[in-house]
Amino acid sequence: MKLRVVGAKLLLLLVLGAVRAPRCTHPPRCTDPPRRYTADWPSLDSRPLPAWFDEAKFGVFVHWGVFSVPAWGSEWFWWQWKGEKLPQYESFMKENYPPNFTYGDFGPRFTARFFHPDSWANLFEAAGAKYVVLTTKHHEGFTNWPSPVSWNWNSEDLGPHRDLVGELGTAIRNRNMRYGLYHSLLEWFHPLYLRDKKNGFKTQHFVRAKTMPELYDLVIRYKPDLIWSDGEWECPDTYWNSTNFLAWLYNDSPVKDVVVVNDRWGQNCSCRHGGYYNCQDKFKPETLPDHKWEMCTSIDKLSWGYRRNMAMADIASESRIISELIQTVSLGGNYLLNIGPTKDGLIVPIFQERLLAVGKWLSINGEAIYASKPWRVQSEKNTTSVWYTSKGSAVYAIFLHWPEDGILSLKSPITTLTTEVTMLGIEKYLKWSPNPGKGLLVYLPQLPPSALPTEFAWTVKLTGVE
Template sequence: MKSWAVETQILLQLLVLGAAKSALGAQRLYTPDWPSLDSRPLPDWFDEAKFGVFVHWGVFSVPAWGSEWFWWHWKGEGSLPYQLFMRENYPPGFSYADFGPQFTARFFDPDDWAKLFQAAGAKYVVLTTKHHEGFTNWPSPVSWNWNSKDVGPHRDLVGELGTAIRKRNIRYGLYHSLFEWFHPLYQLDKKNGFKTQYFVTAKTMPELYDLVNRYKPDLIWSDGDWEAPDGYWNSTGFLSWLYNDSPVKDEVVVNDRWGFNCSCRHGGYYNCADKFQPSSLPDHKWEMCTSVDKWSWGYRRTMSISDTASESEIIAELVQTVSLGGNYLLNIGPTKDGLIVPIFQERLLAIGKWLRVNGEAIYSSKPWRVQLEKNESVWYTSEGAAVYAIFLKWPENGVLSLKSPQTTSSTQIIMLGIQEDLEWSKSPHEDLLIHLPQLPPSALPSEFAWTIKMTGVE
């Protein structure tokens, strides 16, 4: 019986191998090198999504002071303001680990979060699974007693939010830091000039594989890459598995932070740098990540209204980013209790309100042949036969002047949110003059950033 079973198993393996070989022509395999990995087409959903919400949440949300880099500024740099903050607010001998039990997430309601993100018009959400402090927001098997199941919330935060997000057909992305400031194995590898990989083998890679197999993310937002090359991180090996064999191989999207030599060069889409914003149309899909709080990604108790980006600033950035072919990922930082404070809610709801009127010019759009009318603060997008001109300033004379669109005998022009055709004419210099609706500000479809839809233009 044993011999028959072994022979049967070998035969089955040969059949599987033969089937795999015959399928090679139909299914391209990605080898663990950048030329092969970079040749993978980006799944369509990401470019169509355009707008996502970033969530920075972790033990750093407990001190909620300075920034999410609190531990590094306090102990890594020995920054005097951070030392004074600890001396004035916590007892002697208080360690960063002592913040862990205070990260309670007591009021965290994943369905409330998901409803808010849906109302904001977000098509994807990226949650911090582990920042540089090493605390994991899921029960990582290689982060004993420094994860959200063992300490603090005693909950699987990554899993709970993922379930709520996906119920609303929003894509789910996971932020993951490759490195950890004070992990002894990482410090050893660093001391060895990254010639050893104790930390990668014991911590980074087991966690990445666990996150993919457990939660099946649509996106992996890698970070913490800047101290070591991709070869140290085994990045190409992981991405080869991700693209070929993982449960999300056909739909998953990744960014470009896989080693200090990768940013803006290798990976899926490009982040290039925090708050990166190109001045002209890039030739590769990119994403601008920025934060409502201009000074921090994590929640700060001392944040004031003047520290936050206004609704008009955020929408202008969104419009500019999409016009230049990018996605816009806007960050908020919840409190240690799991609450999203009102100012963040207000900003997100304002974007959702604007997108309900103007989203046709944003979602699934493509850059037009011209991106910007510089004199008029007008940004262009396109979708099929339609060209959209989004203008950020209402002209004083009520007439929008555009140099770029060429009209035809079939030209039709409307403003999104107002279905009546708009009158238009040509200036002596052949500029297109669009006569805007004569309405009081309260009757306009948007408070700022209005969209003209043109068909039959070249």
């Protein structure tokens, strides 16, 4: 244990030491040094978002930890059992586990016995995901990597005896997907966090001994493309030392040019500061935001972690998921879809089925999604529910309901002498005519449902329109 603590302190001292830009010793050959960001929000918020994130559009979120062992209620099991002391959790424990069973006793049962990172990566690739975000540590404090400051409460010392973060990262990157790491700033029952809370967060014992050493360790060890921060809501960013960490991340870290972060760095930051905005779980804006954002949501509508008591009525349908993806991208966002593996490391078939359905849809319609931009009009709320995206000179109209008469009415595009219309997945040009009002009428192909390129949500590609 002493070696781990000493190593963590050395790591923190190394990364906190200011790394200065080298002095120019040959002025004629020197170029301007890269911009350095200061540890304040005006400077940090001015950093351009690396382009890969906006181009990616679709990612998979993975909530996995010791909460996957009781697999009941949600990933907040420990808090709801011992923090809120909800009676249904007390009853669940009495009915299923021996007396005096603690949350720590779940640790050895988190085995990951059937976790095959290549199988996961193959599934995520087949789903069309361009990035994957794994929980490295949830609010329970258990780390899915050998954290030097989480002695005997990590996946190498206990349970799987494996570096889950590292193994999945290797598999993901072998398939040219980006790798993101979720990390909770707080830990519900950590003694140092409780001590800081008792002191009104005027002390930072927990931040200095736990939160910051872990964040620096994750960045240096795994070089993530994305840091998905969470657990910020009880304290301001000044308690978490967020701006100091982000300044190091953007200036001197090994991922300074590619890393992307979200907005959960303090109770004052959501939808205001950071990289892209989450704003809140399952955030859905009504109109086009003026800042890059991401909608995170879960296939299980009631939980992020795996639940043994999950019912089919709790599972988002294929049409709902694909519809949310389309609407999110049309409004300039990314769509991060969550699954919760079992304690053994299995992704249950219903989650696989939903992910593969997204991949099948994207294999036909991905041209209208990946690397697209919002168009001047985002949607037309009519009987067919049309959502627009654009790429270069092309405009994509994605309609969610097939019109009964087979004629798609589009009000927003302005036709020209060079206007052409196709449907993704069908090679032939489609016939069209000017709409008597404005826009155009597109005559959809007369095909049986089985011959259509997809079962739900079809994309019409328009060129030569304004």
